[in-house]
Amino acid sequence: MDEITFAVLGTGGIGRRALEVSQYKDTLTPVAACDRHGVAVDFDGLDVDELLAATEGNIDSEPRDDEVVTDGGAATSTAEGGVKQHGEDRGVVASSQARPSEDPIQAIIDHGDRIDAVLLALPNYEHDFIPRTADRFAEGGYAGVVIDVLKRSRVIDMLDDRSEAFEESGITFICGAGATPGLLTGAAALAAQSFVEVTDVDIWWGVGLESGYEDNRGTVREDIAHLPEYDIETARELSEDEIEAIIDDRDGVIEFEDMEHADDVLLERAGVCDAEDVSVGGILDVRNDEKPTTTTVRVTGRTFDGETATNTFRLGDETSMEANVNGPALGYLKAGVRRNRAGEYGVFGPAELMPGF
Amino acid sequence: MDEITFAVLGTGGIGRRALEVSQYKDTLTPVAACDRHGVAVDFDGLDVDELLAATEGNIDSEPRDDEVVTDGGAATSTAEGGVKQHGEDRGVVASSQARPSEDPIQAIIDHGDRIDAVLLALPNYEHDFIPRTADRFAEGGYAGVVIDVLKRSRVIDMLDDRSEAFEESGITFICGAGATPGLLTGAAALAAQSFVEVTDVDIWWGVGLESGYEDNRGTVREDIAHLPEYDIETARELSEDEIEAIIDDRDGVIEFEDMEHADDVLLERAGVCDAEDVSVGGILDVRNDEKPTTTTVRVTGRTFDGETATNTFRLGDETSMEANVNGPALGYLKAGVRRNRAGEYGVFGPAELMPGF
Numbered sequence: 001m002d003e004i005t006f007a008v009l010g011t012g013g014i015g016r017r018a019l020e021v022s023q024y025k026d027t028l029t030p031v032a033a034c035d036r037h038g039v040a041v042d043f044d045g046l047d048v049d050e051l052l053a054a055t056e057g058n059i060d061s062e063p064r065d066d067e068v069v070t071d072g073g074a075a076t077s078t079a080e081g082g083v084k085q086h087g088e089d090r091g092v093v094a095s096s097q098a099r100p101s102e103d104p105i106q107a108i109i110d111h112g113d114r115i116d117a118v119l120l121a122l123p124n125y126e127h128d129f130i131p132r133t134a135d136r137f138a139e140g141g142y143a144g145v146v147i148d149v150l151k152r153s154r155v156i157d158m159l160d161d162r163s164e165a166f167e168e169s170g171i172t173f174i175c176g177a178g179a180t181p182g183l184l185t186g187a188a189a190l191a192a193q194s195f196v197e198v199t200d201v202d203i204w205w206g207v208g209l210e211s212g213y214e215d216n217r218g219t220v221r222e223d224i225a226h227l228p229e230y231d232i233e234t235a236r237e238l239s240e241d242e243i244e245a246i247i248d249d250r251d252g253v254i255e256f257e258d259m260e261h262a263d264d265v266l267l268e269r270a271g272v273c274d275a276e277d278v279s280v281g282g283i284l285d286v287r288n289d290e291k292p293t294t295t296t297v298r299v300t301g302r303t304f305d306g307e308t309a310t311n312t313f314r315l316g317d318e319t320s321m322e323a324n325v326n327g328p329a330l331g332y333l334k335a336g337v338r339r340n341r342a343g344e345y346g347v348f349g350p351a352e353l354m355p356g357f
Numbered sequence: 358m359d360e361i362t363f364a365v366l367g368t369g370g371i372g373r374r375a376l377e378v379s380q381y382k383d384t385l386t387p388v389a390a391c392d393r394h395g396v397a398v399d400f401d402g403l404d405v406d407e408l409l410a411a412t413e414g415n416i417d418s419e420p421r422d423d424e425v426v427t428d429g430g431a432a433t434s435t436a437e438g439g440v441k442q443h444g445e446d447r448g449v450v451a452s453s454q455a456r457p458s459e460d461p462i463q464a465i466i467d468h469g470d471r472i473d474a475v476l477l478a479l480p481n482y483e484h485d486f487i488p489r490t491a492d493r494f495a496e497g498g499y500a501g502v503v504i505d506v507l508k509r510s511r512v513i514d515m516l517d518d519r520s521e522a523f524e525e526s527g528i529t530f531i532c533g534a535g536a537t538p539g540l541l542t543g544a545a546a547l548a549a550q551s552f553v554e555v556t557d558v559d560i561w562w563g564v565g566l567e568s569g570y571e572d573n574r575g576t577v578r579e580d581i582a583h584l585p586e587y588d589i590e591t592a593r594e595l596s597e598d599e600i601e602a603i604i605d606d607r608d609g610v611i612e613f614e615d616m617e618h619a620d621d622v623l624l625e626r627a628g629v630c631d632a633e634d635v636s637v638g639g640i641l642d643v644r645n646d647e648k649p650t651t652t653t654v655r656v657t658g659r660t661f662d663g664e665t666a667t668n669t670f671r672l673g674d675e676t677s678m679e680a681n682v683n684g685p686a687l688g689y690l691k692a693g694v695r696r697n698r699a700g701e702y703g704v705f706g707p708a709e710l711m712p713g714f
């Protein structure tokens with residue numbers, strides 16, 4: 001595949017790790033990165049080492065009182081707005097490659113004709129933040145790939161509403177392309193190939209987050225909204241101390257069942273199964289880096305010759321959340337660029353980039 | 358996806374099962390099928406039930422003295438030239454939908470403008486038979502998908518030599534799209550996404566073939582060529598009795614290691630790993646339908662954060678060889694048609710239809 005230039009919107013956990021992982025990919029050149037207060041652009045390729053070193057522990061952050069806490073799962077960090085900030089030059093402008101900007105996203109859009117793909121690694125300020133950001137790219141005349149690692153089922157519908165606008169603009173929007181949804185959704189779609197009918201998809205994740213806990217407090221709060229005793233509103237109103245108490249009650253280990261995760265709608269739109277046949281759950285351990293359970297996808301179905309069987313995909317316990325989010329995100333980004341260059345525009349989920357079912 | 362019309366060349370084990378499985382796929386319409394002596398064409402869709410019933414136990418067959426026995430693995434049947442033949446109307450012409458033809462492949466090519474994809478489910482008469490058949494389609498002005506379920510590494514190179522001709526013709530050639538290579542190659546490419554470097558891909562298959570043994574004697578002979586005591590030539594010269602003796606010696610269970618399988622070159626061409634890092638082996642049991650071992654793909658690699666881990670994909674033991682070949686073959690066929698309609702021509706392996714590595 002030819003050279004691909006890409007930009008990262010957001011330099012929190014996911015944005016930083018995406019830049020880092022891209023250094024292992026010969027065909028990928030990061031040419032722009034921004035947060036809310038600054039932007040770095042270099043079409044010879046950003047100096048990722050300098051950018052990461054300069055911004056270490058210096059992540060831009062704002063209070064997020066308006067955040068709608070609805071996200072599920074700990075497989076991606078949505079707290080990449082971060083918890084750390086120091087000094088005046090907070091955020092990406094701490095890098096010598098960056099400059100302050102009143103409108104950093106517009107600065108990226110203005111360079112859009114030289115950017116093949118834009119990875120949205122943005123905090124979930126509001127649940128329509130990613131769709132509205134995509135609107136800006138479409139309205140700004142951007143033609144290329146836009147990709148996110150979102151998890152909320154509802155956001156897929158909001159993106160679908162924009163499908164026509166994306167097609168007119170020449171945008172290929174890849175949604176839900178992290179670990180789950182993302183890697184595990186793709187694995188489910190592939191595992192389905194043995195069957196003529198898929199009856200159950202069971203996604204079960206394990207995340208050990210000790211060393212990443214400080215950076216992922218927002219995710220933990222969002223996950224708490226999935227516990228039977230809480231909902232979006234009550235989780236949102238919890239104080240930090242109350243959250244710590246919930247974690248203490250469980251000795252740092254929180255188990256989730258029947259989470260609202262976009263794997264369901266993404267598999268349904270690819271024709272693999274009905275959304276209601278997909279279940280997502282997992283265990284988060286904030287006091288260990290070892291996974292409390294093995295991340296596993298089980299796809300059960302019926303074969304053409306009348307047998308019922310379960311195909312299984314398991315991630316090695318040593319693979320971190322960050323490895324399983326960012327590798328697939330860049331992999332789907334490359335697949336998206338290929339689609340975009342062939343003239344395929346609109347909204348695509350991970351499973352639609354797999355063999356057809 | 359829009360409606361897809363497809364033709365099947367060869368009505369042995371794979372061709373017949375592909376027609377059968379396609380009945381479960383709303384978007385797929387089989388419009389043509391042929392063997393060496395006849396062809397059935399109906400653009401309203403073949404009556405698959407009639408065709409399968411009429412030709413049951415009536416598979417066209419010729420002595421195959423010129424066959425180069427080099428194929429490995431039992432995951433696909435290469436004996437679909439078959440062992441059964443009865444009466445004058447042997448083969449596909451036993452169906453009321455078919456007519457005899459001096460050149461059935463040409464009859465398909467002549468209808469090529471109404472056929473989106475052609476599945477080559479042909480016996481391996483010679484190792485260049487599939488490439489030469491593809492040549493005929495290119496020379497005959499066919500523009501669409503050609504897909505095979507071949508296993509031989511060397512054939513991939515022969516197809517690559519034709520890449521330019523395919524591009525000029527508008528042909529998207531999908532090679533090695535059965536179980537292994539095919540489903541398991543794709544699983545390996547997806548499992549690789551957690552890693553920045555893949556060090557080992559270990560593919561291990563199990564096939565129980567009691568009820569399919571009669572139809573797959575050719576495959577068993579080919580597999581024997583992979584045993585340490587034999588090679589292509591010596592296996593080719595074995596009599597039926599000698600093959601039975603080899604099977605008896607092992608109580609019907611034959612184990613294979615380090616097989617020559619195209620998974621290696623297909624993963625290398627997708628940039629996942631070096632061909633030499635891929636190993637393929639398995640166990641064939643011709644006296645049980647139960648699999649003697651669980652088909653498993655293990656992908657070991659290094660993550661960006663320095664961990665080494667193994668991701669694993671397992672097929673349920675109840676999934677038959679036929680289910681794992683034909684589901685993926687039709688899945689990759691659909692993916693190929695999508696590529697073809699977007700104007701992407703040339704030669705593609707399964708792993709190249711996955712997220713980029």
